[in-house]
Amino acid sequence: MVDPRSFISSLKAQPWYSGQIVAVKELPAKEAEYAEEARLLKTPFPEPLERYLSARGIRLYSHQVEALERIRAGENVVITTPTASGKTLAFNLPIFERLHRDKKATALYLYPLKALTNDQLRAIRELEEATGLALEAAVYDGDTPQHLRPKIRERSRVVLTNPYALHEYLPWHYKWQRFFQNLKFVVIDEGHRYRGVFGSNVALLIRRLRRILSYYGSEPQFILSSATIANPEEFAFKLTGKEFTVVSRDGSAHGPRYFIFWNPLKYPARSAHRQTSDLLALHVESGLQTLCFTISRALAELVARWAKEAAPERRIASYRAGYLPEERREIERGLKERELDGVAATNALELGVDIGGLDAVIISGYPGTVISTWQQAGRAGRGREPALVTLVGFENPLDQYFMNHPEEFFSRPHEHAIIDLENEHILMGHLLCAAAELPLGRSELKLLGANEDHLKPLEGKFLQKSSVGWIYRGTVRPVDLVNLDSISERTVQVLCDGELLETMEFNRALEEAHPGAVLLHQGETYLIKELDLEKDVALAAKEEVDYYTDALKISEVSLLRAHRTQEVSGLELGLGELRVTERVIGYRVRRYERTVGIKDLQLPAVEFETTGLWLALPDSLRGEVERAGRGWPGGLHGAEHALIAMAPFYAMCDRWDIGGVSTPFDPDLKGPGIFIYDGFPGGIGITEKLYELLLEWVEATYRLVRDCPCAEGCPSCIYSPKCGNQNRPLDKEAAVAILAAIREALSASA
Template sequence: MFPSSTWTIYASKTWDLSWLLSSTTARISFPWPFFFGNFGRSWWSVAFEELLQKLQAQEWYRGQIVRILTLPPKPAKFSEPQKPLHPKVRAFLEKKGIRLFTHQAEAVDRILAGENVFIATPTASGKTLAFNLPVLSTLLFEEDATALYLYPLKALTQDQLVKLKELEAELGPVFRPEIYDGDTPAQARSRIRAQVRILLTNPYALHQYLPWHHKWERFLRNLRFVVIDEAHHYRGVFGSHVALLLRRLRRILERYGADPQFILASATIANPEEHGEKLIGKEVFVVKEDGAPRGERTFVFWNPFLDLKHSWTDQVSLLLAFLVGEGLQTLCFATSRRLAEVLAAFVQPKVPGKRIMAYRAGYLPEERRAIERGIRTGEIAGVVSTNALELGIDIGGLDAVIIGGYPGTVISVWQQAGRAGRGAKPALVFVVGQGDPLDQYFLRHPEELLTRPQEHAIINPQNESILLRQLLCAASEFPLNAKDLELFGARPEMVQTLEESGLVAKTPVGLVYSGIAAPV
């Protein structure tokens, strides 16, 4: 069970909510009208019990709500950094009236003190500002310094570029942030290499560009920071490859005389220190005491299999249409691209005059950005997305979220739920189970879903298959010597395997890649 001081149960397992709306003895505490909406848009003051009444009155409602749990609000905790930021950065904070939360101030101090820092706080807690402030401050103090920002998704990279350009507009045109990846026009690449100070890219692109490190000498020689956002995304086989990619980067940087700080930002995970140190191969200091405020968050658990008349897809589309019709800007997460498209198509005719869009990987960059902009401005009332919107792309704070099936990890549950009610705003989260046993288990034991710890992020940079591939890539960049092999953790038998394969040749300066095709 869960502590009553933390959770309030509003409904029983009988799936009959009639007593909730009529009984004077039921444990109901709504000291607020439940406000929905975003600053700059229409504010909706629909009391939660009224919303439930309207929902229960729908012709298609068959008692699918099996439990309602509420997470109480949490006030903000503020603090001031002890280390001095650049005067322009301090003036910017004063002008905007920005007060730093305790974890932001701690991160700023640790970064300015020269430490490698892992910021592991919940969604929408201000991690981006926490690392941007010290990075930009340092780049203002040191006119030749550069910074590398790594993101797992191109859409997230584009989103962060917009934020950096907004900060540059306030602090002065000295940072020259640019994206450099497969979408970068060929005619712009030499200019970016010559001028960029903040480079935004992704691990896939970095892997392709490291062999051309000589073209990046200016940037690499002056590199002060490597920022790895959404670090929890780098786990499993992919994360193990990224860990070795970062060791390849460190090796090249040492060649150019650079030893940057590493800054990692992540959703809450069970093992931030272990994960961070395995990922970058260095010690990290973890900032995890969240000082950001949180509004009251209500979770409604919905079992669609209590209604045999309507399919899962029908119920989710009806629920999304109902919430949008009540004025709640809503994001629905779907478990596949096809399902996202189908749900959006089902919902649109049900809410004439409202825009419903699907969002997924595979759209053109301009299409994705138009949808993201429409969500932020409120032009789009409802969106059905794959987990592409689970990461930190800025779409503002929505009113409600529908989690359409258990996404596979508790980390993802909180990432998705965190898309609603950012800051101190209240939020409404519907958890709609699917038919598999795990979904149904959590519908029967919802408190377990919301109180169990987040998973560990597991990587294994010593996996022989992965390590051998990365050693070949490193040998193609420049010769591998004994110090390099120690950095990668390569065992003697691995080196022997490479030599016997004929893919590397031993030379007086180290192991050199001798394959015909470029290693991948």
């Protein structure tokens, strides 16, 4: 393949090059680490598996052997090695081995998305065929035809499904008696996807499953596969309630990788998206087969079109979720067989789909997490060949933070994935489901993280105490009361052509499904025509638009209860319960990065209680800032925006999952302060994690603002596109001074 260094030189020779390459990081090639032959396996595999491995010439990597030996030993294992390192084989081998030896044993595989289930079924069927083990593996979810269902429940020994389907079918557990009684393994693939509100719901769903299983006398092993996260053990424990062993040392081989940080802001005359297509065109013209990730379907198509115009004799396509399965398979095949030179795609291609390795990947816009960035980057690399990855940073704080501090991308651990088992809104719903599945005994409450106090408000209308435990007596199916993607009971259904597009929390809907909002759904753009708050329905139409909308929101907070407080050098920090009032007052229309209009909205205010943290600042600091001739309220406001912008780097969340308020005088704090809170009723554990990581978070935020090359503040540091106060007042130097003071106080106490 093309030598990466000479490619980089040719990039620099382009007429449109103006210093955009702010860093190139070379990651050395890695040799494979195989398990040493002598201690390859403690005991050999049964003949069919042995035959499969030798027929395919598969040599197991060290981490595969480690994982499979631990699974054989009965441990719960979480595997966090990179994409394409053979994670699936590492757990499929011991599972197949067990199912071969124990002719009744069964296994349940859980995937976060339907599309993945079908992909994985293919892999499992191949293994079934190659080994001659007839396990009748099948997918069981909403798409499974009715007439096939009884047969699967009665005969299949491997069932693949998703949490939504499991939630729906758990009340019918008696039909699954054979399968559940013999269940030896629960595999949770793409585990890192179960975080935040979704993850917290799934954690309780898994506890409901465990309770049903123990009723049928089985206690299966759990196997979790996940992208690299900072806290795999804690995360796996919270998700399942079980202790896990982590297998993270990757034994697979790869060639050298070149990671280019491309800052389009160095050449303001050409948009970041145009520069992306310039890059894609140059890559394919140089003979590098390239996959370019964009943030939306509209951009995937634009970038592909522009690149085709620039490189007409090359084969370039776009790929997105909305295509027909046949179309997608065709593009996947084209990539794998190298009939396509370049593809611009939404993150639909980030997950499991097999497309083989490419020469290069362009990531246009930081995908929001270090995890996703590595998963997308992992698409580049074929065997020992060198691979090129280019990250194009947009004009927003996290993107520009990496552009200004590329070394941080490699040196810091990945984000913490968060699951909150203490959100009472989530817990209540699952308690009802559990009581409807089987009478809920007192001793079982602990498994669900509940106690009798949680049941009191439900008694009477929903629950009845009996000699066998609490029994559900409500009138609706409790599984209909619980939506795995949300917390509050009040949700809004977004409909398009009479079909349900998605269900949203009420608060979310005010922000994302107000009239005029552009809604991104699986990379497609929809325009909201109407939001009916009497029926809680939003009507959307599929439209290709080239602009985005950001809701403008104002909030107020009051402090209800402090859980933790500390004082360091005159700075008071706290974590506790807040009452938040938020109101969406309008929205901003952005075409690419520019604001092209602001519109007003009349929507009701929402009030909720949640978890939040606060920083109460000493008045002496105000004096210092003002003596330097800087604006104190503008400094507080800027620091608040920047802290929120950096938060997703520490606690895996979206910038918009948290909210904030800053004020020169807060009546609860009796002085100036900044509040940051979880934007969900009851809280979801984000600010709790931020409170734990306070010093690191403040430190990085300080560096973000200090090192931003702008003079007076900009969208890459202290501006927020959703600020209901139109980003006024803001004072960058004062924000730096305030963040520096907080950082100093915190590090003095550390």
